[in-house]
Amino acid sequence: MVKRPANLPQQAEIVHRDEEAPKVFSLHLRFTESSVHNAYHFYPGQFNMVYLFGVGEVPISIVSDPRHYSLYQHTVRIVGRITQGLSKLKQGDKLGIRGPYGHGWPMETAKGKDVVIITGGIGCAPTVSAIRYMMNRRHDYGRIMIVQGVKHSDDLLFRPYYEHWAQQPDTEVRLTADKPGPHWPWDHRLATEIIHELGIIRPQNTVAMMCGPEGMMLACVKPLVERGLVEDNIYLSMERNMECALGHCGHCQFGGQFICKDGPVFAYPTLKPLLGRKGF
Amino acid sequence: MTDKQKLWLPYRKLDTMLTVLRNWGYQTVGPQTRDGAIVYDDLDSADELPWGVYDVQNPGEYRLEQSEDQQAFSWNNGPQAIKPLLFKPKEPLWRVERDDNGALTFKEVTEEVNKTAVIGVRACDLAGMAVQDRTFIDDQYVDEKYQKRRQNLFLVAVNCVYSGNNCFCVSTGDGPQCTHSYDLVLTELTDGFVAEAGSESGQTLVDELDIANADHASVEHAQSRVDYAARTQTKKLPDGSVRDIIFNNLDHPQWENVAERCLSCGNCVMVCPTCFCHHETEVPSLDGSSSEHQRQWDSCFTAGHSYFGGHVLRDDTKSRYKQWLTHKLASWWDQFGTSGCIGCGRCITWCPVGIDLTEEVAALAQSPNQEHE
Numbered sequence: 001m002v003k004r005p006a007n008l009p010q011q012a013e014i015v016h017r018d019e020e021a022p023k024v025f026s027l028h029l030r031f032t033e034s035s036v037h038n039a040y041h042f043y044p045g046q047f048n049m050v051y052l053f054g055v056g057e058v059p060i061s062i063v064s065d066p067r068h069y070s071l072y073q074h075t076v077r078i079v080g081r082i083t084q085g086l087s088k089l090k091q092g093d094k095l096g097i098r099g100p101y102g103h104g105w106p107m108e109t110a111k112g113k114d115v116v117i118i119t120g121g122i123g124c125a126p127t128v129s130a131i132r133y134m135m136n137r138r139h140d141y142g143r144i145m146i147v148q149g150v151k152h153s154d155d156l157l158f159r160p161y162y163e164h165w166a167q168q169p170d171t172e173v174r175l176t177a178d179k180p181g182p183h184w185p186w187d188h189r190l191a192t193e194i195i196h197e198l199g200i201i202r203p204q205n206t207v208a209m210m211c212g213p214e215g216m217m218l219a220c221v222k223p224l225v226e227r228g229l230v231e232d233n234i235y236l237s238m239e240r241n242m243e244c245a246l247g248h249c250g251h252c253q254f255g256g257q258f259i260c261k262d263g264p265v266f267a268y269p270t271l272k273p274l275l276g277r278k279g280f
Numbered sequence: 281m282t283d284k285q286k287l288w289l290p291y292r293k294l295d296t297m298l299t300v301l302r303n304w305g306y307q308t309v310g311p312q313t314r315d316g317a318i319v320y321d322d323l324d325s326a327d328e329l330p331w332g333v334y335d336v337q338n339p340g341e342y343r344l345e346q347s348e349d350q351q352a353f354s355w356n357n358g359p360q361a362i363k364p365l366l367f368k369p370k371e372p373l374w375r376v377e378r379d380d381n382g383a384l385t386f387k388e389v390t391e392e393v394n395k396t397a398v399i400g401v402r403a404c405d406l407a408g409m410a411v412q413d414r415t416f417i418d419d420q421y422v423d424e425k426y427q428k429r430r431q432n433l434f435l436v437a438v439n440c441v442y443s444g445n446n447c448f449c450v451s452t453g454d455g456p457q458c459t460h461s462y463d464l465v466l467t468e469l470t471d472g473f474v475a476e477a478g479s480e481s482g483q484t485l486v487d488e489l490d491i492a493n494a495d496h497a498s499v500e501h502a503q504s505r506v507d508y509a510a511r512t513q514t515k516k517l518p519d520g521s522v523r524d525i526i527f528n529n530l531d532h533p534q535w536e537n538v539a540e541r542c543l544s545c546g547n548c549v550m551v552c553p554t555c556f557c558h559h560e561t562e563v564p565s566l567d568g569s570s571s572e573h574q575r576q577w578d579s580c581f582t583a584g585h586s587y588f589g590g591h592v593l594r595d596d597t598k599s600r601y602k603q604w605l606t607h608k609l610a611s612w613w614d615q616f617g618t619s620g621c622i623g624c625g626r627c628i629t630w631c632p633v634g635i636d637l638t639e640e641v642a643a644l645a646q647s648p649n650q651e652h653e
Binding site for chain 1: 374376378382383384385386387388415416419420421423527530556557558559560561562564568571573575578580585586587588589590593594596598599600602603606607610611612613614615
């Protein structure tokens with residue numbers, strides 16, 4: 001077990017900022033000190049604690065490909081005080097970053113296998129890093145099937161990425177909105193229904209990676225298992241109140257798991273006993 | 281342990297012990313009576329110990345009484361002991377300065393760590409500390425502040441010779457005999473203590489005190505007093521796996537029952553030696569040039585504890601009590617390989633409505649179809 005001292009944030013600056021959707025924005029960051037930037041390594045599915053001066057920290061997953069980035073990207077949805085404050089930052093502004101933390105997606109386990117990615121809303125962000133990773137090593141992975149669901153068609157993030165990925169070999173992309181606007185060209189059914197139509201051809205060798213509202217992820221397990229996936233190969237990225245990211249403050253607990261250090265990515269069997277139970 | 285020499289520390293040598301410790305650079309801390317409770321604070325002389333004081337503890341009740349026997353350790357415990365010395369109720373973690381260009385400089389907050397000698401800790405306090413060590417030291421990330429303070433601690437433990445009504449350390453396997461983590465352990469008899477070193481520093485201390493061996497009768501008497509404390513405990517957790525009882529009964533009606541009584545006040549958390557939840561907060565300076573990132577004790581009974589992404593996960597007392605109890609007696613095993621409960625009974629004593637977790641667990645272990653009175 002690697003022992004590391006409790007971490008201190010490092011200064012990073014915003015190199016550019018994009019508005020992705022109403023209330024969702026991306027920050028493209030670089031650590032101010034190049035030695036810190038060069039020493040920073042992360043794995044898809046990990047997160048940083050992002051610090052806004054004078055306000056506090058929030059956990060945000062890293063969206064970039066760990067091997068192909070000069071800036072690393074955080075995509076943030078405004079849900080409270082700190083994210084509201086982060087949304088007002090501009091190019092050149094500074095913030096604090098500490099991390100990376102947590103266990104990421106099982107990119108090694110998934111090598112040579114087919115991969116199903118199912119996400120809802122802002123939950124797509126933690127998987128973007130994984131998808132980019134696979135696309136940059138396309139031959140290491142089999143069929144890739146991506147399902148992204150949003151409430152309203154205006155909420156769709158990363159449309160250019162999805163359109164690009166849909167063009168890639170052996171890759172299926174299904175976008176769906178509960179409330180499609182007038183120009184929405186894609187689906188409007190639930191992800192659970194779409195799973196039944198995915199091109200899963202070798203279910204025992206298919207890994208699923210899910211991120212989104214807990215109810216959605218839990219509902220998707222059943223159709224995935226019905227299609228023949230093994231529960232051990234179904235992974236979920238969980239979210240809870242994280243304050244320290246070190247497994248010490250106690251807020252992110254899900255039963256016996258600390259989401260920050262035992263997760264946020266978990267194989268479904270670990271979560272199964274308590275997933276969906278009120279209060280956990 | 282049986283090879284260690286048992287010595288006799290007379291009362292009149294207690295002040296010498298404090299002096300030696302202070303000469304070694306330790307701040308001496310020990311139990312005193314204050315505000316109607318046993319409180320651990322700076323101990324300047326042995327006079328300040330709670331001579332002749334005993335405590336009466338029941339669910340939701342704590343009071344101190346005076347007895348004729350003039351012993352210093354006739355009481356069991358107070359609301360706190362070691363925890364606030366190692367894991368401070370409130371402290372800064374790091375600071376950040378911002379210059380006129382908005383550049384941020386992050387600085388660790390280092391502190392002078394005082395060597396602290398605590399006189400009069402109980403077996404449950406040692407057990408609680410050992411459990412909390414697993415969270416802050418023996419885990420993936422080390423909390424350096426806790427670790428430094430822990431390394432600079434000298435512990436003079438005192439075996440309990442009475443048990444309170446709420447004590448159940450026998451049931452959890454954590455007392456009343458102190459068996460680990462102390463530098464010196466004492467058992468009180470008339471006029472003094474049977475003493476035994478538990479570490480090299482403890483041995484050096486007894487050498488400096490230049491005290492004689494305890495006679496055989498005293499050693500036997502001391503042991504029988506501790507055995508008496510063990511025999512007279514009335515509360516217990518069920519035999520077998522408490523973790524399984526809890527996780528197999530998450531829908532038991534008892535949770536509704538306890539939720540009607542629980543005030544969600546968090547007293548249990550404040551007095552529990554193993555609870556470690558803390559909240560991280562930001563304290564910016566008024567001129568905007570700096571900010572301090574602090575942590576302070578938190579409780580899973582607060583609304584904010586489970587707030588994330590715009591909503592509160594545990595929005596009722598039932599889910600909060602369930603979180604606390606399932607963590608303490610069940611999830612702790614999965615996280616740290618031990619129970620989070622060391623049987624000190626403080627949560628029972630300091631609960632304003634006298635909720636007794638041994639009774640709650642006993643109720644969960646009963647089939648819901650059985651009639652209770």
